[in-house]
Amino acid sequence: MSARKQALSWAGAMLAIAVLAVLDVVPQEVAQFSVLVLPALAWLSIMPRSRCCAFSQKGSA
DSSP states (O other): OOHHHHHHHHHHHHHHHHHHHHTTSSOHHHHHHHHHHHHHHHHHHHSOGGGGGGGGOTTOO
């Protein structure tokens, strides 16, 4: 799945939680907690794994 599709999926999940909280389907505490957790999970899943070692390449001084 491309990064754009992953980002749209995460955005849809965040919007769905917000709408469900407004309709009192999801408790308010869950919605407030998801505002903090979902963006962090989205960032972790969308970022490529190879960037964490960008500074340890040979030949860079």
